[in-house]
Amino acid sequence: MREEIIVSGRMNYLIDPQLHIWHWHIPLYLFLGGLAAGILFFAALYTILGKEKEYPTAVKLAPFLTPVLLTVGLLALLLDLNHKLYFWQLYTTIRLQSPMSWGAWTLMVVTPLSIIWCALNIKELFPAWDWKYKWIYDVDAFFRNNLLIISWVMLISALILGVYTGILFSAFNARPLWNTSILGPLFLTSGLSTGAAAIILMSKNAHERHNFARIDLMLIGIELFLIVHMFMGFLASTQVHIDAASLFLGGPYTTPFWLFVVTLGLGIPALLELLELKGFKMPAYIAPALVIFGGLMFRFIIAYAGQASRWLY
Amino acid sequence: MRYAMAVDTKKCVGCSDCVVACQTENNVPIGFCRDWVVEVTDGTYPQLEVEIRSERCNHCENSPCVRCCPTGASHYAEGGVVLVTPHKCIGCGACIASCPYDARYPHPDGHVDKCTFCLHNRVEKGLDPACVSVCPTKCMYFGDLDDPNSPVSKVLKTRKFKTLIPEAGTNPQLYFLI
Numbered sequence: 247m248r249e250e251i252i253v254s255g256r257m258n259y260l261i262d263p264q265l266h267i268w269h270w271h272i273p274l275y276l277f278l279g280g281l282a283a284g285i286l287f288f289a290a291l292y293t294i295l296g297k298e299k300e301y302p303t304a305v306k307l308a309p310f311l312t313p314v315l316l317t318v319g320l321l322a323l324l325l326d327l328n329h330k331l332y333f334w335q336l337y338t339t340i341r342l343q344s345p346m347s348w349g350a351w352t353l354m355v356v357t358p359l360s361i362i363w364c365a366l367n368i369k370e371l372f373p374a375w376d377w378k379y380k381w382i383y384d385v386d387a388f389f390r391n392n393l394l395i396i397s398w399v400m401l402i403s404a405l406i407l408g409v410y411t412g413i414l415f416s417a418f419n420a421r422p423l424w425n426t427s428i429l430g431p432l433f434l435t436s437g438l439s440t441g442a443a444a445i446i447l448m449s450k451n452a453h454e455r456h457n458f459a460r461i462d463l464m465l466i467g468i469e470l471f472l473i474v475h476m477f478m479g480f481l482a483s484t485q486v487h488i489d490a491a492s493l494f495l496g497g498p499y500t501t502p503f504w505l506f507v508v509t510l511g512l513g514i515p516a517l518l519e520l521l522e523l524k525g526f527k528m529p530a531y532i533a534p535a536l537v538i539f540g541g542l543m544f545r546f547i548i549a550y551a552g553q554a555s556r557w558l559y
Numbered sequence: 560m561r562y563a564m565a566v567d568t569k570k571c572v573g574c575s576d577c578v579v580a581c582q583t584e585n586n587v588p589i590g591f592c593r594d595w596v597v598e599v600t601d602g603t604y605p606q607l608e609v610e611i612r613s614e615r616c617n618h619c620e621n622s623p624c625v626r627c628c629p630t631g632a633s634h635y636a637e638g639g640v641v642l643v644t645p646h647k648c649i650g651c652g653a654c655i656a657s658c659p660y661d662a663r664y665p666h667p668d669g670h671v672d673k674c675t676f677c678l679h680n681r682v683e684k685g686l687d688p689a690c691v692s693v694c695p696t697k698c699m700y701f702g703d704l705d706d707p708n709s710p711v712s713k714v715l716k717t718r719k720f721k722t723l724i725p726e727a728g729t730n731p732q733l734y735f736l737i
Contacts, residue, residue, distance in 0.1 A: 249603060255575060256595035256614075258664040265661060267652040328650025329669035335630040335647050346629035346653050419623060419727060420659035484726070557659045559724045 265553040271326035273549040276411040277542045278319035282312040283408035284441015290401035303449035306367045312360040345414045355403045408434035423490035423555035432472040439465040440541040443534035459519045466516045490555040499551045511540010561704040562638035565711050565734040566613050570698035573611040577690035584689035588667050593674040594690055616662040616674035617731030624654035640678045645670040659727040
């Protein structure tokens with residue numbers, strides 16, 4: 247038997263014995279960012295398709311959540327920084343190869359857009375709302391006249407936001423578990439799915455709920471497909487990728503991943519949504535609540551397990 | 560100009576003088592280190608082999624840390640040395656997560672810190688990095704790979720060497736003589 251013992255004199259805080267540089271802030275932000283991206287995507291999509299009246303919650307009501315989600319997410323990101331007072335350095339440069347730079351600039355577009363979107367729909371929430379100043383009405387009219395352009399910008403930037411939450415991880419080749427480009431589409435799909443779930447939770451319109459249950463079902467199917475492909479990719483790759491996959495296939499993250507993410511977050515809600523679409527009566531909030539829970543767990547598990555995966559040398 | 564370092568694993572005795580010299584020269588905060596010593600024992604008893612390596616940032620030619628940095632704080636300086644500009648660093652940790660060698664650490668002042676090859680404080684003055692200059696077995700060689708007469712160029716011409724995880728695609732500039 248070949249034995250190998252590695253002894254290192256290094257004991258840097260948060261690096262050794264295992265990397266732990268990112269705590270709850272990053273996965274929480276990735277979840278909130280993905281959820282906001284999902285909601286904004288559907289709002290923009292149904293505006294572009296001219297179906298605002300058919301899906302009022304998706305287009306007008308659910309987007310009210312997004313400035314709150316994004317602000318909480320941004321606060322989490324700020325708390326994560328070790329050099330907090332220097333955060334503005336993000337906005338002194340554009341670095342095309344850094345996903346974090348992409349993310350910072352995308353948030354700079356998405357967050358104001360989400361606020362504008364809410365302002366345009368403020369009367370849905372407060373029917374007696376008055377902007378008081380004429381110039382605000384002028385700005386309001388300007389945005390209304392260009393609603394289609396705004397919708398397209400929001401649709402595309404929401405997609406970039408959703409993909410970037412996954413690319414943020416996959417750009418790190420030092421952490422084999424994260425280093426798969428499938429994380430981009432996977433996080434986007436999960437974000438869209440949690441967005442659809444939030445809309446189902448808020449909607450009082452049976453037609454809209456059914457439509458989003460169908461969409462969510464499809465997204466869950468795509469997610470399961472991508473997860474299977476992620477593992478296939480890992481298992482057919484190098485030793486470090488096989489080791490990364492084994493964190494979920496018998497390793498310490500096996501139970502949380504297969505129980506919380508796959509079973510509770512994807513399998514059971516898919517089954518419940520399927521039964522509901524077939525006409526079974528059941529409490530409508532269980533499936534979407536589980537989807538949202540699964541999305542949150544998914545990001546936490548990937549963030550923590552990724553830091554446990556590494557190269558051997 | 561391409562600065563590089565070679566460490567002779569056959570001469571290194573693992574005394575950690577390089578670690579202490581670095582901490583003193585660069586005011587490394589207590590509890591942290593920019594360079595460290597690794598001892599690898601492998602084989603089957605009684606046929607065991609020990610390799611001792613003084614490790615630090617690999618100053619990769621294709622640095623994941625420079626690529627991932629969102630502000631440009633991590634950058635290539637003179638001679639390809641990878642440096643961090645503290646007042647540009649926001650402490651996001653992207654470079655720490657991106658380094659396959661885990662060579663970076665969060666400095667208590669907020670920015671990220673790592674080996675600089677002593678570029679500004681010694682090398683620009685014509686001196687060797689602190690770790691190289693104190694090594695009691697003279698197992699480290701530093702210099703410019705573009706200069707055929709530099710100590711590192713000369714030793715790499717005559718000895719077998721390896722780099723750490725070249726398969727990570729980083730093109731490291733820290734060579735280990737084997």
